[in-house]
Amino acid sequence: MGVEAEDFSVKVIRTETVAPNQPWHDHWLPFTNLDLLVPPFDVGSVFCYKKSHESTDVTTMVDALKASLSQALTLFYPLAGEIVRNCAGEPEIHCNNKGVDFIVAAAEVKLHELNFHNPDVSFEGKMVPKRSHGVLAIQVTTLKCGGMVIACMFDHRVTDGYSANMFVSSWANMTRSQPPSFLPSFRRSVLNARHPTIYAPSTANMFLSLSNLPSLQTDKKCESNDLDQDFNISRMYYMEGDQLKRLQLLASENGCQSSKLESFTSFLWRITAKFMEDSGHVDHICNIAVAVDGRRRLSEGEGVEKENIMDAHFGNVLSIPFGRIQSKDLKDMPLSSVANKVHKFLKSAANKEHFLDLIDWVEDQRPKPLMSRPFAGTEKAVSIMVSSGQQFSIMDKMDFGWGKLVFGSCYVPMTRRDCYVMTMASPVKDDDWVVYMHLPRKHLNYVETHASHLFKPLTTAYLKL
Template identity: 60%
Template sequence: MFDHRAADGYSANMFISSWADIARAETPSMLPSFQRSILNPRCPTTYTSSIDDVFALFEPPTKPDLDQNNNDGDNALINRVYYIEGEQLNKIQLLASENGSRRSKLESFTSFLWKIVALSMDDGGDRNKLCNVALAVDGRSRLSEGDGEEKEKLMASHFGNVLSMPSGSKISQDLKEMSLSNIATEVHEFLQTATTKDHFLDLIDWVEERRSKPLVAIAFASKETSVMISSGTRFHIMDKMDFGWGKVVFGSCHVPSGREDCYVMTLPSPTNNNDWIVYMHLPMKHMTYIESHASQMFKPLTSDYLKI
């Protein structure tokens, strides 16, 4: 397990990959850098108000209200792992790009999942409630832009947390009525706020002034339905990892059952370069709806698919 106050998924992957290399008596392919000074704040600190749209001060939750609608356990969070065929990813990318702007597969997938969760909420009677979606954005490559090869290498090997978490918020009924391409435009616009070097420089300064206080992504600062989506498709979890008895057949992340936040992670497929593996930690009611209405997209991961 790891704590996001100390590390992110990129760092965890670096650690596990190095562990596998050392187990085979090999030098790790990337030695971690703990040089905190490369993330020093500016003097004086300066940032725009846009950071307030991404993070907020964390306030410990009060005693939770008893959920009268949860007698059947539909709100209990469960873990599932699916695979998505490359053909399906291409289809939703085409639908998400109908406005004339080509959207990435991650933007398209995020748009599809945002809408399917909203449809599940609407189906359950929550049609006028907010539905939030957040995306994890790695700042390593952004922070090294224009600063030379040495800074680029230092940032690439930096062990820590270099994430921003921009998000969007819409009423579930509105999402139900929007086309996938319009939702993809919303995703693209909120994502763009956190994909620049200036954003991460501002974020460093903003966090520096609040180092003694716990912070939280704005999407999770309320009790509204919120889903965090993280992309691990570039992590070497399966294709290169070998602890000495052969390459790993399958690897995934796992959110403990005690965690009450909704989390989704995309991973590379070990059997088909065009497919994705998708790990999901969502309420039972959303998972049931997804399996009933999007089974052509989300297919249960099986030993047959993994060829084991």
């Protein structure tokens, strides 16, 4: 499958700061109301490439990446800034052109030797940079086989997955002397609240003000759970298309077909409840949340121009509807019944009015910091965030000029204590999925033991590396 962590070393050759080649005037860019819903998390992206068939040497390739990065940062200039607090205490971006850390390293390992099933072994502290300051850090690591790994670490408050994809694909295009794939928009007014604000009670129930948490957490009934959240690890799996179709069939009933994402989320939710019950956490709530992108929803009925503006919007345009059920009630529920509940809470957020309500609700809470209710730690619960990466279609977009991307994935630092799962398209089989999971070790071991027919360890053999 791969070598162990101690079997290869990574040497940092140099660390530089890359700034926009045409600096913008120093200014402050406020967060939108939807940005303000995102906690100060880091999230990474990893892109793997085989040895180039061209005769280009490594130094030339790295120099090309550095030069095009400077050009890309001219368009995506907030990534070269820093997050500061304004006079109201809210975070915003100081667009000061300080640049991003650009690390060049060499690893004593070949691409086919990397352990993709346990990415913490291959990437944590080795090929994925730590973001020490600023908004973005990038590391380019050359491999013994002539391959390369490009890894980015973003401050999630500035960019969601869609926006990160905008940046990296544009950077790749510019490295090939092609036009950027996107011209980003930072027009904050497109996400302004309505006056007067108006929102449904269900919207107000999705998030909590952090200022309310101390009193809640002092209640012994709301003590945090003992699931060893400090020891979350990451693992990657592939799911075969035939198994996904069977799962979808089990999750559908009465002629109403559940989507693959709804079916997967339902299965994950229920097996989490079984894990809770079997591990003795019988009095816990199981929360499952699914990230919903609002770009197309917010432009519904407003014409092509608004669609184009929202497609180009750089930042966070997400809602995270969720379901919550006691583990004892969930563990034996038919999968179709679970899927109905997932469909119901997703449907509540997959519309324009929901996002307008959410923007308005945040406006009435400012400047209080906010957090998604399931992840606020106010009850004995396990809470998992599910995100879908299928829509990004990165395999054909991340070509820097020396070959197509052979594998790409998100990466969550080990220091993050939240539970996160992302589904992605397989790079080798159209109907398969690759699934990234960041969960407690015991939880993952339980999934592997009880659902090995679905979650198969991601190997270099499967990836044809």
